[in-house]
Amino acid sequence: MTKSVVAIVGRPNVGKSTIFNRMVGERVAIVEDIPGVTRDRLYRLTEWLHREFYLIDTGGIDLGEEPLRVQMREQAEIAIDEADVIIFLVNGRDGVTGADREIADMLRRSNKPVVVGVNKIDHPNMEENVYDFYSLGFGEVFGISGAHGRGLGDMLDAVIHHFPDEESEEYDEDTIRIAVIGRPNVGKSSLVNAVLGEERVIVSDIPGTTRDAVDTMFEFEDQEYVIIDTAGMRKKGKVYESTEKYSVLRALKAMESADVVLVVLNGEEGIREQDKRIAGYAHEAGRAVIIVVNKWDAVEKDHQTMAKFTEKVRQEFQFLTYAPVLFLSAKTKSRLQHLLPTVKQVADNHHLRVPTNVLNDVILDAVVMNPAPTENNKRLRINYATQVAVAPPTIVLFVNDPELLHFSYRRYLENKLREAFHFEGTPIRLIARKKND
Ligand SMILES: Nc1nc2c(ncn2[C@@H]2O[C@H](COP(=O)(O)OP(=O)(O)OP(=O)(O)O)[C@@H](O)[C@H]2O)c(=O)[nH]1
Ligand SMILES: Nc1nc2c(ncn2[C@@H]2O[C@H](COP(=O)(O)OP(=O)(O)OP(=O)(O)O)[C@@H](O)[C@H]2O)c(=O)[nH]1
Numbered sequence: 033m034t035k036s037v038v039a040i041v042g043r044p045n046v047g048k049s050t051i052f053n054r055m056v057g058e059r060v061a062i063v064e065d066i067p068g069v070t071r072d073r074l075y076r077l078t079e080w081l082h083r084e085f086y087l088i089d090t091g092g093i094d095l096g097e098e099p100l101r102v103q104m105r106e107q108a109e110i111a112i113d114e115a116d117v118i119i120f121l122v123n124g125r126d127g128v129t130g131a132d133r134e135i136a137d138m139l140r141r142s143n144k145p146v147v148v149g150v151n152k153i154d155h156p157n158m159e160e161n162v163y164d165f166y167s168l169g170f171g172e173v174f175g176i177s178g179a180h181g182r183g184l185g186d187m188l189d190a191v192i193h194h195f196p197d198e199e200s201e202e203y204d205e206d207t208i209r210i211a212v213i214g215r216p217n218v219g220k221s222s223l224v225n226a227v228l229g230e231e232r233v234i235v236s237d238i239p240g241t242t243r244d245a246v247d248t249m250f251e252f253e254d255q256e257y258v259i260i261d262t263a264g265m266r267k268k269g270k271v272y273e274s275t276e277k278y279s280v281l282r283a284l285k286a287m288e289s290a291d292v293v294l295v296v297l298n299g300e301e302g303i304r305e306q307d308k309r310i311a312g313y314a315h316e317a318g319r320a321v322i323i324v325v326n327k328w329d330a331v332e333k334d335h336q337t338m339a340k341f342t343e344k345v346r347q348e349f350q351f352l353t354y355a356p357v358l359f360l361s362a363k364t365k366s367r368l369q370h371l372l373p374t375v376k377q378v379a380d381n382h383h384l385r386v387p388t389n390v391l392n393d394v395i396l397d398a399v400v401m402n403p404a405p406t407e408n409n410k411r412l413r414i415n416y417a418t419q420v421a422v423a424p425p426t427i428v429l430f431v432n433d434p435e436l437l438h439f440s441y442r443r444y445l446e447n448k449l450r451e452a453f454h455f456e457g458t459p460i461r462l463i464a465r466k467k468n469d
Pocket of ligand 2: 217219360362
């Protein structure tokens with residue numbers, strides 16, 4: 033199920049990043065370290081009372097050279113667009129300011145739930161400073177201190193109280209959910225429209241809006257799909273539309289509920305830094321991934337162009353070696369017919385379950401052919417392997433010492449598994465556990 037999003041807004045210097053860091057603490061959701069994927073203070077997965085949610089610090093969104101007042105408004109708009117609940121942060125030592133009222137008016141018009149955090153109330157004897165802020169008209173006002181952690185619990189209780197109820201899966205288990213992600217202008221919407229316009233595709237539902245993306249259900253060769261177009265909600269002309277962090281956030285949310293992620297690149301422009309980031313998150317999300325090189329019609333090519341581009345993709349996205357690369361044109365629909373069959377294939381691979389005996393044979397062969405290197409006279413020994421989950425396939429290796437399974441040997445084993453089984457398009461998670469655990 034999709035996780036809720038909470039945004040912190042407020043004028044500069046009220047303590048947004050202090051509160052953000054305090055709320056996130058050490059609970060930063062990193063599955064693995066990926067070289068080249070930078071982490072910034074914009075958004076983090078965090079949790080309160082076992083409800084996980086994304087926290088956005090809108091102050092961390094770089095809006096370039098815009099005047100402060102414009103930035104503040106844009107940040108509030110992002111919060112309104114993206115968040116399920118908004119924490120409106122004010123400074124308890126300043127009283128209500130004109131800028132606070134300006135933000136309050138915008139938030140009110142959005143009809144989103146707003147919780148007011150009156151920050152810098154470092155001591156109970158400052159609580160009377162809080163009352164002034166009831167005049168903002170949001171009802172709930174909490175005196176807090178980012179510096180000391182005071183009052184945060186009560187405020188968070190109020191925040192999660194506004195989360196939508198944990199609903200069951202919206203779609204059938206067998207429905208394949210496709211998220212289309214990529215930086216602005218690569219052709220995401222065009223691709224979605226092209227797919228939905230294909231001859232043998234039957235759009236089975238009027239497009240309905242779920243949260244912030246437009247989902248469309250369709251059927252192709254007796255398989256049901258939902259395609260999530262993250263560009264569907266775009267509002268042209270906003271400053272933030274072009275900001276990189278914003279599109280990464282949107283991609284992140286779309287991937288939450290997807291089985292297969294299409295990372296769309298612009299074949300005409302080549303690979304940019306932002307593409308790498310988005311792809312990095314796709315890998316981390318643990319979904320099946322296909323790299324779609326769009327606008328291939330606009331590329332001047334000879335018989336080597338495709339191979340060269342593929343090589344570049346492999347170089348730039350080393351963590352995504354498992355993802356098939358498709359070249360196509362949403363505009364002319366050339367090569368588009370390969371897309372859905374590939375989606376179906378990688379979705380199946382994502383759910384592949386390998387019988388334990390065959391799995392162990394493959395691992396044993398791999399070890400015999402190339403034993404793990406010794407380290408301080410110790411060598412990794414693998415006693416037994418078993419697949420514990422699908423989507424993505426997750427394999428536990430019972431070993432003498434988990435510390436001895438290093439990156440290169442892990443890579444080697446993963447490659448052997450990929451040679452033996454149909455794991456194309458899906459990440460594989462290998463977990464080492466001590467034998468007797
Ligand atoms: N006394 C006190 N100071 C605080 C508290 N929270 C933050 N501050 C201070 O307020 C200042 C601004 O804090 P930030 O967290 O950087 O504020 P911000 O809202 O993220 O600021 P921008 O990045 O400019 O938007 C810093 O000097 C903090 O140390 C608090 O609870 N009590
Ligand atoms: N030549 C060519 N142009 C394309 C193709 N696909 C999309 N375009 C053009 O690229 C531009 C952007 O396409 P969109 O589909 O709006 O891109 P998007 O990724 O949804 O853009 P955002 O909503 O900004 O994220 C439009 O002018 C399209 O006509 C293609 O296959 N070939």
